[in-house]
Amino acid sequence: MPSIIYIISLIIFLSWSRNIIVSAETWCYDTVNPIDQDNPTPVRCPAVTEKSDNIFHDVGINPGASTNMFDTSFTCDPTTSQTTCDKAKESFEKAGEIFTSVLSLNTPIRINASLIPLSDDTTLARLIPLKCKDKKIRNFPQSLVKQFQFSTHPEYAAVDIVAVFNSKCNFYFEGDPTITPDQIGFLELIVHEIVHGLGLVTNWKPLLNSKTVSELTPALNLTSNSDSTQPVVYYGFIETIFDSFIVTNAGDKFSNFTEQLNDFTPYGTKFQDQSAFISSFINSPEYNISQMVLSYSQTAYSMVFLADPHSELIWLESNINPYSKGSSISHFSMEIYDNTTDFLMTYIQHPGRSLETALQQNNATCIIGPKLLYLLETIG
Numbered sequence: 001m002p003s004i005i006y007i008i009s010l011i012i013f014l015s016w017s018r019n020i021i022v023s024a025e026t027w028c029y030d031t032v033n034p035i036d037q038d039n040p041t042p043v044r045c046p047a048v049t050e051k052s053d054n055i056f057h058d059v060g061i062n063p064g065a066s067t068n069m070f071d072t073s074f075t076c077d078p079t080t081s082q083t084t085c086d087k088a089k090e091s092f093e094k095a096g097e098i099f100t101s102v103l104s105l106n107t108p109i110r111i112n113a114s115l116i117p118l119s120d121d122t123t124l125a126r127l128i129p130l131k132c133k134d135k136k137i138r139n140f141p142q143s144l145v146k147q148f149q150f151s152t153h154p155e156y157a158a159v160d161i162v163a164v165f166n167s168k169c170n171f172y173f174e175g176d177p178t179i180t181p182d183q184i185g186f187l188e189l190i191v192h193e194i195v196h197g198l199g200l201v202t203n204w205k206p207l208l209n210s211k212t213v214s215e216l217t218p219a220l221n222l223t224s225n226s227d228s229t230q231p232v233v234y235y236g237f238i239e240t241i242f243d244s245f246i247v248t249n250a251g252d253k254f255s256n257f258t259e260q261l262n263d264f265t266p267y268g269t270k271f272q273d274q275s276a277f278i279s280s281f282i283n284s285p286e287y288n289i290s291q292m293v294l295s296y297s298q299t300a301y302s303m304v305f306l307a308d309p310h311s312e313l314i315w316l317e318s319n320i321n322p323y324s325k326g327s328s329i330s331h332f333s334m335e336i337y338d339n340t341t342d343f344l345m346t347y348i349q350h351p352g353r354s355l356e357t358a359l360q361q362n363n364a365t366c367i368i369g370p371k372l373l374y375l376l377e378t379i380g
Ligand SMILES: [Zn+2]
Pocket: 192, 196, 326, 331, 346, 347
């Protein structure tokens, strides 16, 4: 039964002047299988206090800092050749080195990666709700929360990012002979997916499980159990830290939409069952907001990520109509960034293009583009 109850709060001032309150009694949301991201499992993640020798007191200075702060455990489908498996593993090493060289990481990030006969997907193993300076609760990826180095924090899951790659896909690995037109560059793919795992992820998704999407809302915090006919309790909609920086072309913050949606009914309101909640919500004036956000998500040039402190505008993908879950909102605009130094986070990766060619064609020196760096700096 998920709920967000705050018993003990600690205000921790971070080196970059953001203060975050860590709750002692929290429900986190785990996704064990990236293929099933729509049904994260609520799990208790009570506050734990680190032993003092586990805390790096000087944020940004890690005495054990290495060239690779990513610790990847890698599993290969038995039908995949050892050579391919080794190359994939090497690519993760390389990706870890790339991130370590451009990000200021102080705590290792654990990835559980597999090359198996399933579609490519990546998920944050655990989303952790934290109360931000503006008193609003948002979901943070565990990989990011760890970098905050709270002495007391919600309990962490064993891994930060779970990534699955399809072993049946024709991948090109760095160092292979010339890429063929149907091959996908594996290194570019995994760096893209790890960026999602570091927090470029939205909680705005369709609420109703219908064929045609009619609305988008942030993740719903509704107590539930296996019996959908039992009473449920409403604890609001919750956005991700990424979502909190989205602004429409009319200047409206997505956070304000979340706030308005949360006015739908007071926290703690009980409904007879899940159907009663849905029925009440879709008949409320707040439902129009969720329809409006869907409309923004499928209108070109309608939303930006407003990076802070540089006030950089990053246009987000809103030109797929109808809305496409997993592509819309949580990517850089394809039209604007596909042929720029920020090509990495568009929703389509070009087959037949190696990373080396992508960098050359776009006059880029690093796969992590300047705007993406601003974004990552803003959320973490
Ligand atoms: Zn993506």
